[in-house]
Amino acid sequence: MRIDDLKLFTTVVQLGSFTAAANAMDLPRANVSRRIGELEKSLNAQLFFRTTRKLRLSQHGEAYYKEVLTVLEAYQKANDTLLKLDDRPVGKVKLGLLPESDEAIQHILYQFQDMYPEIDLDIRSTNSCYTDMYEQGLDLAIHAGKLHDSSFVARHIAQLGRMLLASPSYIEQYGMPSTLAELATHQCICYRWPDGTLEDNWDLIDEEVKVKSRLASNNIGFIRRAMLDGRGIGILPPLLALSSMESGALVRVLPQYQSRADDVWLLYPDRHGISRATRLLIDLLLQELPKKL
Known part of the structure; x- marks a missing residue:
């Protein structure tokens, strides 16, 4: 045995x-x-x-x-x-990341491996950490937005606002909206939350706008790629759009508006026996991630 x-x-x-x-x-x-x-x-x-x-x-x-x-x-x-x-942490940690979020987090993970060379990291992309925590055997995961399951330990990392973005090709074809009301006439790409709720009411600071969802997905990576392909206007946090904005592949729409901030969480199962390797990674992420976001 x-x-x-x-x-x-x-x-x-x-x-x-x-x-x-x-x-x-x-x-x-x-x-x-x-x-x-x-x-x-x-x-x-x-x-x-x-x-x-x-x-x-x-x-x-x-x-x-x-x-x-x-x-x-x-x-x-x-x-x-x-x-x-022995002061020699060893082991393996499975970490779930939001699709397209690795750009901000990857160097923190490199730093972790340099600090603890005998700890292996297994990084998984997850659209629903609640499901994938068990199905993929994750030790911890990054989650943005509402908390839907109280059986997990949730450590708050930061608050992250989102901005309206579109590709230059979309703006060239359909024009740049000049008011929030004009968004109702545009093609918009909306996120569907893990509980099934369609986010077609964009809650901006001081205002809320109802948009027409021509395309929806529960995969934020799909939404980002659809925006890059000129399929519509979307709302994304800078974390997921930084490189696209820097390259000009995505541009701000109505830059005077930004969404209310979403909470970013570090989630892990509420169970005994979390390994030392996992705890060390949790500590580093809680220390370094707020600096990136």
Whole structure:
């Protein structure tokens, strides 16, 4: 019996299926099923009831799961104690980034690896960190906007306003609006939030404008690329548009207006046993990200 197998067992329980656990841990599904079977054989106990539609813990599995969580937490604390004595942080951290946001964050991650050369980073792009936190097995993620799930720890990083932008080709074809009211006659590209809400009421400081959404997506990278392709006016934070603005690929529309600021958060699961490597990255991001935003 190995610690890795116990970690795998708890991941299966938390995600509810072998497939989800395989995705989260970057393993073949067959590998997960085999290892859980071997664990049950070594314990001489059935941990799960398996059906074609559902996986649930047996009575033995429920009792074993509670004890294993305690064991894994103690194991992590013991490892952290030794590493602190050696002052040699090691491990791996999976970080979820908003699409197109890597430009502002990438050099902080390089700095982290220079500081801790024995910590590996696995960077994932995520449109919904609430889903991807478990499906991709993320240790932490950057999130902008409303908080939709109270089961995560949310650390506030900064507030970030957004601005109206379009490509020069769109302005050449449709003209530059001179008032907010004119936006209603323009083609606009809108974001759809993870809860399904379409953001077609653009809440600007002191004013709100209803726009016509000709194109919508829950993928902010898609929205940015559509704007670059001249498909319409969108509203983006500088974080996601800095290089495009510097190159002239996107230009300000009604520059006297800016949205109300969105909160930017660092999210991670509310669970015991967060690794020292993860905590070190959290500390650095909380220290350095506000400077970039």
